[in-house]
Amino acid sequence: xxxxxVVFMTVLVFFVIVTIHxxxxxxxxxxxxxxxxxxAIGFGPKLFSIKRGETRFTLRLVPAGGFVRMAGxxxxxxxxxxxxxxxxxxxxxxxxxxxxxxxxxxxxxxxGEVTAIDLEKDLFVTLDVEGDQERFAVHPTxxxxxxxxxxxxxxxxxxxxxxxxxxxxLSIFAGPLMNFVLAFILFMVYIQMAGTPQGLLVxxxxxxxxxxxxxxxxxxxxxTVNGVKIGTDYDKMIxxxxxxxxxxxxxxxxxxxxxxxxxxxxxxxxxxxGKVGITAAYQFRSATVGETITGAAKLMKTMTVSIxxxxxxxxxxxxKLDDLGGPVRTAEMTSEIARKGITDLTSxxxxxxxxxxxxxxxxxxxxxxxxxxxxxxxxxxxxxxxPNRESMVHFIGFALIMxxxxxxxxxxxxxxxxxxx
Numbered sequence: 243x244x245x246x247x248v249v250f251m252t253v254l255v256f257f258v259i260v261t262i263h264x265x266x267x268x269x270x271x272x273x274x275x276x277x278x279x280x281x282a283i284g285f286g287p288k289l290f291s292i293k294r295g296e297t298r299f300t301l302r303l304v305p306a307g308g309f310v311r312m313a314g315x316x317x318x319x320x321x322x323x324x325x326x327x328x329x330x331x332x333x334x335x336x337x338x339x340x341x342x343x344x345x346x347x348x349x350x351x352x353x354g355e356v357t358a359i360d361l362e363k364d365l366f367v368t369l370d371v372e373g374d375q376e377r378f379a380v381h382p383t384x385x386x387x388x389x390x391x392x393x394x395x396x397x398x399x400x401x402x403x404x405x406x407x408x409x410x411x412l413s414i415f416a417g418p419l420m421n422f423v424l425a426f427i428l429f430m431v432y433i434q435m436a437g438t439p440q441g442l443l444v445x446x447x448x449x450x451x452x453x454x455x456x457x458x459x460x461x462x463x464x465x466t467v468n469g470v471k472i473g474t475d476y477d478k479m480i481x482x483x484x485x486x487x488x489x490x491x492x493x494x495x496x497x498x499x500x501x502x503x504x505x506x507x508x509x510x511x512x513x514x515x516g517k518v519g520i521t522a523a524y525q526f527r528s529a530t531v532g533e534t535i536t537g538a539a540k541l542m543k544t545m546t547v548s549i550x551x552x553x554x555x556x557x558x559x560x561x562k563l564d565d566l567g568g569p570v571r572t573a574e575m576t577s578e579i580a581r582k583g584i585t586d587l588t589s590x591x592x593x594x595x596x597x598x599x600x601x602x603x604x605x606x607x608x609x610x611x612x613x614x615x616x617x618x619x620x621x622x623x624x625x626x627x628x629p630n631r632e633s634m635v636h637f638i639g640f641a642l643i644m645x646x647x648x649x650x651x652x653x654x655x656x657x658x659x660x661x662x663x
Contacts, residue, residue: 244581251580251587252573253305257283259421259595260308263602266420267310267413268297274409277313277400279393284308296383296394312413314401320386320393322359322367329353330367336381337367340395342388352376362398403629407621414613421599422542428592429538435585437526438533439474444495444520451519456506458520462495476522483508487516545593549600607639 260283268281277296284302291300322328322340329351331339341348354369354376361367365380382400386393398404402413444462447453464472467482468491483491487510495502508516529537572594579590603611612635620626 248577248580252576255576255580255587255591255594256305256573259424259591259598260305262420262424262595263417263598264308264310266416266418270416271310271312271402271413274405274413275400276402276405276413277394277396278310279313280309280311282309282311312402313396314403320388322356322361322386324356324358326356327353328356328367328369330369330378332378333381335379337378337384338381340367340380340384340386342386352378361395362401365397403626407617411614411617414610414617415603417610418599418602421595421602425592425596425599426538426542428588428595429541430534432585432589432592433529433534433537433541435588438529438537439524440527441474441525442472442476442479442522443525445523446521448519451517452506452508453519456493456504456518458493458495458504458506458518459497462497462502463525464522465494465496465501467491467493474524476524479522483518484515487514489516541592542596545596546600549597553604606643608636608643609639612636612639 264281264283268278271278279296280298280300282300282302284305285307286303289301289303291298293299320342322342326342327345329341329345329348330337330353331341331348331351341351345351345353352369352371354371356367357370357375358368358377359366361380361384365382366377367380368375368377380395382395382397384395386395402410405413442464444453444458444460444464447458447460464479466472467479468486470478470482472479486508488507490505490507493504493506495504506518508518511517576587576590576594580587602609603614605611605615616627616632626632
C-alpha cells in the first residue's frame with residue numbers, strides 16, 4: 243500500500259506541474275481568440291483522448307512534458323484543392339461539414355468538384371455540381387472529415403500568427419508564469435504546514451568535542467554567541483565559531499526557560515576553522531499570513547539563485563555527466579521525498595515547478611524563451627521571421643533536447659542498475 247501511495251504521489255507531482263504550465267498557454271490562447279486544437283500531457287502515442295468543445299485533450303505515453311497545439315503554428319495536415327471531388331453538408335445555408343472521402347456513403351450531402359475554395363479569409367467553396375457552379379458559405383467552425391478524423395477549419399482570425407505580438411507573447415509566457423504562481427502558492431502551503439523558524443536549537447552534540455565538555459544539551463535554544471544575537475541566522479553562528487579557533491567564546495542558551503551562559507573554546511579542523519561539535523536545527527512555530535507571504539518570496543528568491551548557479555556550472559563546463567539528471571532521476575528523487583511525507587513533497591513540488599518555469603524561459607530553440615525571442619525580433623523588425631526558418635530552428639532545438647534527454651536517461655538507468663546513489 244505504501245508503494246502505491248508513493249507511485250501515485252510521484253505521478254501526481256509531474257501531472258500537476260506540467261498541466262498547470264500547459265493550462266497557462268491554453269487559457270491565454272483561448273482568451274486571445276486562438277483556436278487550440280490539442281492540449282496534451284506527454285509526448286508520443288496517445289493513451290487517452292477526449293474532445294471538449296474545439297479542443298482535444300490527450301494523455302500521451304512519454305511523460306516528459308506536454309504541449310498546446312494552436313492553429314496556424316504548424317502546417318495543417320488536411321487540405322482541399324481545386325479539382326478535388328468532395329461532399330458538403332449544409333445547414334442554415336452554411337457548410338458545417340466537408341467530407342473528403344467515402345463520398346458514396348454520405349447521405350443528405352451535396353457532391354461536386356471544387357472550382358474555388360477559401361477556408362481562411364472569405365470562407366466559401368464553389369462546386370461544379372453536374373455542370374452547374376454553386377457557391378456555398380462555410381461556417382467558421384466547419385469540420386473537415388477525412389479517414390474518420392475531424393479537423394476544424396481555422397479562419398485567419400483564429401490562427402496564432404494573426405494575433406498581435408503582445409497577445410502571442412502572453413500566450414507563450416503564460417506557461418512559465420503559471421509555474422511561478424504554482425511554486426509561490428506551494429511554498430506558502432509548505433510554510434503553513436512546516437511553520438516558520440523562530441530560533442536555532444542544539445540538535446546533536448558530538449562526543450569528545452568542546453560542546454560536550456561544556457555540557458551543551460540537545461534542545462538548548464541558542465540565544466547569542468559572543469554577545470551577537472543569533473535568531474535564525476545559522477550562517478552567522480557558524481562564521482563566529484569558525485573564526486574563533488583556539489579562542490574562548492561564550493554561548494548564551496535558553497534551557498527550561500532560563501538563560502544559561504556557557505563558555506567553551508572551539509578547536510581547529512584541518513583547514514583551521516573552529517568547531518565545537520554541535521549541529522543545529524530550527525525551532526518552528528505557526529506562521530502568520532504576513533510571514534507566510536514573505537517566507538514564500540524568500541524561498542522563491544533563494545531557490546531561483548540556486549537554479550541559476552546550476553545553469554552557470556553547465557555553461558562553464560563545471561560538471562560531470564553524473565551531475566545531470568533526467569526524468570528517471572527526477573522521478574527517483576520525487577519518490578524518495580514522497581516517502582518523507584506531504585510537507586517535504588509540497589516543498590519539492592514547488593521547487594520543480596519553479597525550475598520548469600525558469601528552464602522554459604531559457605533562450606534555447608523549441609523552448610518558450612526562444613519563441614519569445616522570435617516574437618521580440620518581430621516587434622523590432624516590424625515583420626515576422628520567415629516561419630520556415632523559425633520552425634527549422636525549433637525542430638533542431640527539440641531534436642537536441644530529446645537527444646540530451648536520451649543520454650541522461652540512459653545514464654540514470656545505468657546508475658540504477660549499478661546501484662549507485
